[in-house]
Amino acid sequence: MSDREKPIGVAVLGLGNVGSEVVRIIGESAADLAARIGAPLELRGIGVRRVADDRGVPVELLTDDIAALVARDDVDIVVELMGPVKPARKAILAALEGGKSVVTANKALMAQSTGELAQAAEAARADLYFEAAVAGAIPVIRPLTQSLAGDTVLRVAGIVNGTTNYILSAMNDSGASYDSALADATDLGYAEADPTADVEGYDAAAKAAILASIAFHTRVTADDVYREGITKVTAADFESARALGCNIKLLAICERLTNDEDKQRVSARVYPALVPNEHPLASVNGAFNAVVVEAEAAGRLMFYGQGAGGAPTASAVMGDLVMAARNRVQGGRGPRESKYAKLPIAPIGFIPTRYYVSMNVADRPGVLSTVSAEFGKRDVSIAEVRQEGMVDGEGQRCGARIVVVTHRATDAALSETVEALADLDVVQTVNSVLRLEGTTE
Numbered sequence: 001m002s003d004r005e006k007p008i009g010v011a012v013l014g015l016g017n018v019g020s021e022v023v024r025i026i027g028e029s030a031a032d033l034a035a036r037i038g039a040p041l042e043l044r045g046i047g048v049r050r051v052a053d054d055r056g057v058p059v060e061l062l063t064d065d066i067a068a069l070v071a072r073d074d075v076d077i078v079v080e081l082m083g084p085v086k087p088a089r090k091a092i093l094a095a096l097e098g099g100k101s102v103v104t105a106n107k108a109l110m111a112q113s114t115g116e117l118a119q120a121a122e123a124a125r126a127d128l129y130f131e132a133a134v135a136g137a138i139p140v141i142r143p144l145t146q147s148l149a150g151d152t153v154l155r156v157a158g159i160v161n162g163t164t165n166y167i168l169s170a171m172n173d174s175g176a177s178y179d180s181a182l183a184d185a186t187d188l189g190y191a192e193a194d195p196t197a198d199v200e201g202y203d204a205a206a207k208a209a210i211l212a213s214i215a216f217h218t219r220v221t222a223d224d225v226y227r228e229g230i231t232k233v234t235a236a237d238f239e240s241a242r243a244l245g246c247n248i249k250l251l252a253i254c255e256r257l258t259n260d261e262d263k264q265r266v267s268a269r270v271y272p273a274l275v276p277n278e279h280p281l282a283s284v285n286g287a288f289n290a291v292v293v294e295a296e297a298a299g300r301l302m303f304y305g306q307g308a309g310g311a312p313t314a315s316a317v318m319g320d321l322v323m324a325a326r327n328r329v330q331g332g333r334g335p336r337e338s339k340y341a342k343l344p345i346a347p348i349g350f351i352p353t354r355y356y357v358s359m360n361v362a363d364r365p366g367v368l369s370t371v372s373a374e375f376g377k378r379d380v381s382i383a384e385v386r387q388e389g390m391v392d393g394e395g396q397r398c399g400a401r402i403v404v405v406t407h408r409a410t411d412a413a414l415s416e417t418v419e420a421l422a423d424l425d426v427v428q429t430v431n432s433v434l435r436l437e438g439t440t441e
């Protein structure tokens with residue numbers, strides 16, 4: 001056997017939704033993978049918690065001693081698909097310190113420890129790949145790090161969490177409340193028993209951190225990402241959105257902002273927003289994900305597909321595994337972390353945006369001008385106002401609902417306006433405040 005054909009030893013950590021698909025593909029596509037890589041992949045072992053002979057793989061491949069598996073001399077690449085951050089971090093650091101390449105799908109870990117892991121990869125001159133950590137099967141990390149490496153990325157905006165997109169799509173389609181759409185999503189297996197990471201936007205924020213880091217050559221962690229979840233979005237918001245020609249989506253937005261002095265900053269944020277129906281993200285429904293990238297020379301590019309699930313995620317993991325294995329065979333390395341730009345992070349108040357505000361007000365003359373004055377005081381110009389009378393259980397008029405859509409202003413001016421509105425005597429309640437994205441005004 002020549003050196004080029006020396007097998008590449010692989011350890012897979014985790015045999016769950018994704019790990020079992022990766023193990024299946026390594027076995028079933030062995031000949032094709034060997035031809036593409038230039039050497040066969042050999043599965044040395046699979047790390048799990050429960051070692052048993054009913055797991056669909058030869059029991060002698062299973063081990064609960066992750067450290068020993070990672071440390072084996074005949075393991076060249078470690079594929080981490082366990083999930084919990086602590087054991088994953090420990091295993092990945094040990095692998096990199098031992099000079100092994102690492103492939104992981106762990107967005108929570110990558111968004112939290114990217115610097116530490118990148119440094120360990122750099123010190124070991126080993127590959128650290130994580131395509132599957134953002135948007136499952138959809139290739140977005142590699143296009144950003146390689147295909148667009150010569151362009152300047154201006155904005156990356158996407159729907160990167162399938163659970164929340166499923167819930168919001170159901171609310172839009174059926175007029176369901178948030179609670180009933182969440183209950184359906186849980187029954188159908190789209191939402192976990194504890195849905196906090198998804199519905200409060202933590203998962204999307206981790207992905208936004210990864211996307212912003214890569215797009216803007218700046219280290220961004222999940223703590224740098226402004227975050228709001230979808231739990232306060234109501235059926236009435238969807239009604240208003242429809243009347244305005246919009247849908248409501250949980251967006252992860254990463255943006256390069258340039259001020260008048262040509263100074264650049266990075267914004268990374270996650271929140272539910274109104275999106276005009278003609279925008280490509282408005283029609284991404286169900287559990288699907290999509291990411292729109294805007295670059296200076298390339299213009300707008302859209303990536304769309306299955307953002308989760310064992311097989312789709314395994315596709316992205318396998319892409320990384322083949323790349324890492326080819327690099328081993330050829331004796332090179334793939335692209336590494338690029339953080340040369342070191343752009344500062346812009347606080348949310350600095351971001352120019354548009355607001356949609358829905359409030360219940362007293363039904364008497366002059367209310368609209370009192371409300372409008374609060375916007376005017378802060379230089380926020382109003383683009384659209386809708387007012388409807390409200391009736392109580394006995395059919396008596398009991399106030400009015402006003403929906404205001406603003407033109408672009410800083411988030412700080414807009415949120416100050418909303419605080420002032422809530423203090424007005426004529427305003428009974430501020431029902432909802434959502435941002436409006438995807439417009440040019």
Ligand code: NAP
Pocket residue numbers: 013014015016017018019047048049050051064066080081082083084087105106107108132133136307308309310313
């Ligand atoms: P999963 O079904 O819960 O499987 C996790 C696997 O890891 C199990 O086999 C489990 O062992 C093993 N494991 C967990 N903790 C361990 C520990 N401390 N020591 C040893 N083994 C341990 O998870 P998954 O859905 O496949 O997800 C795996 C990773 O991919 C996560 O980081 C996730 O965020 C990421 N990801 C998943 C998807 C998706 O659609 N599922 C999409 C994108 C990214 P036992 O089987 O013995 O319990």
